[in-house]
Amino acid sequence: MSCRDIRETISACVDGEASPGEAASVREHLASCERCRTLERQMRALGDGVRQIPGKVPTRFREAVFARLESEGTLPKRRKAFPTVWRWAAVPLAAAAGLGLFLLTSREAVREPSPPVSVQGTAAALSTEDREMLALFDILEDPADLDENDDAEGMDLLVPGGSVDAPSRPRGGRSGA
Amino acid sequence: MLLFREGSREAFEELFSRHHRAVVRFAWRMTGDPSTAEEAAQEIFLRIARAAPTYQATAKFTTWMYTVARRATLNYLRDTKEDGEKVPILSEGEGEDGVYPVQLPGPDDRNPEQVVWESQLTERFRIALGELPEGHRAAFVLNRGDGLSYEEVAQVLGVTVQAVKTRIFRAREMLLSRLSKDLSA
Numbered sequence: 001m002s003c004r005d006i007r008e009t010i011s012a013c014v015d016g017e018a019s020p021g022e023a024a025s026v027r028e029h030l031a032s033c034e035r036c037r038t039l040e041r042q043m044r045a046l047g048d049g050v051r052q053i054p055g056k057v058p059t060r061f062r063e064a065v066f067a068r069l070e071s072e073g074t075l076p077k078r079r080k081a082f083p084t085v086w087r088w089a090a091v092p093l094a095a096a097a098g099l100g101l102f103l104l105t106s107r108e109a110v111r112e113p114s115p116p117v118s119v120q121g122t123a124a125a126l127s128t129e130d131r132e133m134l135a136l137f138d139i140l141e142d143p144a145d146l147d148e149n150d151d152a153e154g155m156d157l158l159v160p161g162g163s164v165d166a167p168s169r170p171r172g173g174r175s176g177a
Numbered sequence: 178m179l180l181f182r183e184g185s186r187e188a189f190e191e192l193f194s195r196h197h198r199a200v201v202r203f204a205w206r207m208t209g210d211p212s213t214a215e216e217a218a219q220e221i222f223l224r225i226a227r228a229a230p231t232y233q234a235t236a237k238f239t240t241w242m243y244t245v246a247r248r249a250t251l252n253y254l255r256d257t258k259e260d261g262e263k264v265p266i267l268s269e270g271e272g273e274d275g276v277y278p279v280q281l282p283g284p285d286d287r288n289p290e291q292v293v294w295e296s297q298l299t300e301r302f303r304i305a306l307g308e309l310p311e312g313h314r315a316a317f318v319l320n321r322g323d324g325l326s327y328e329e330v331a332q333v334l335g336v337t338v339q340a341v342k343t344r345i346f347r348a349r350e351m352l353l354s355r356l357s358k359d360l361s362a
Contacts, residue, residue, distance in 0.1 A: 008342065065222045
């Protein structure tokens with residue numbers, strides 16, 4: 001077979017597309033033809049040349065394609081990560097969790113001893129007007145003043161540390177005033 | 178593709194992830210220009226998505242995909258003749274004896290000088306590839322670049338296997354002829 005006749009078969013052989021019979025013919029020819037051996041090497045190299053052209057994927061290529069598809073309505077919408085029911089449930093669940101956390105921390109705070117209240121200090125901080133008001137309450141809550149109308153029953157709760165039968169102060173004075 | 182046709186977005190995302198590199202590469206090799214290739218590659222995926230409702234799994238998906246890709250790429254080429262049969266006739270005696278005075282790097286040539294020379298050659302090669310008739314370029318790129326068999330290339334281009342064999346051989350001849358001129362100039 002002449003060089004001209006076999007060149008197309010050499011090309012197919014390079015691509016692995018020659019039949020076994022064709023491949024055998026090519027091998028036989030190449031064994032005796034330096035020129036066609038060079039051509040065969042060049043043909044192989046051209047295939048490498050195609051693969052040298054990079055074809056790098058542009059940045060944001062995916063975003064661009066998907067945006068165009070979505071804008072024309074060709075692509076179905078992305079499925080939500082959580083179904084609607086769970087999204088609505090998420091709000092009260094988060095609120096309950098927050099409340100629970102608050103309660104837990106509050107209980108911890110109550111267990112801590114509170115600082116003592118200074119009565120004297122409080123009294124000292126009162127204005128004259130406040131003292132007069134307190135004095136008025138004191139008069140009203142004096143069981144001795146209520147005895148006469150039998151109103152003293154049950155008032156022992158109002159008397160600090162005492163009973164209506166044991167008046168802590170002498171009677172008279174103010175009632176007669 | 179069938180899942181996407183049934184409305185699965187995830188199926189299209191998977192399809193995109195698997196094939197977008199190949200699509201971009203094909204468009205780049207066919208157009209020879211990165212920005213044109215990007216536009217073409219976007220168009221390819223739009224066409225794939227639009228074709229889903231009528232898609233029939235009669236052939237391998239990749240064969241169908243390259244058919245879509247090739248048609249979409251045609252619109253971005255200056256010379257949009259479908260089968261660009263403007264095959265330049267080699268001048269008298271040129272390539273007649275199968276001798277091309279061009280040295281091309283083989284797989285074992287990996288020294289630094291060779292790499293520099295290779296990058297220059299790659300650029301010349303890209304230009305020469307762009308000057309091939311579209312039908313020949315597509316056949317050569319699909320076979321050598323994307324690994325499609327002659328049979329698959331024939332399906333994509335809608336021609337016979339023998340026609341593919343001839344186109345690829347002619348593409349090689351034209352590339353060698355062009356590169357020989359470039360490098361001897």
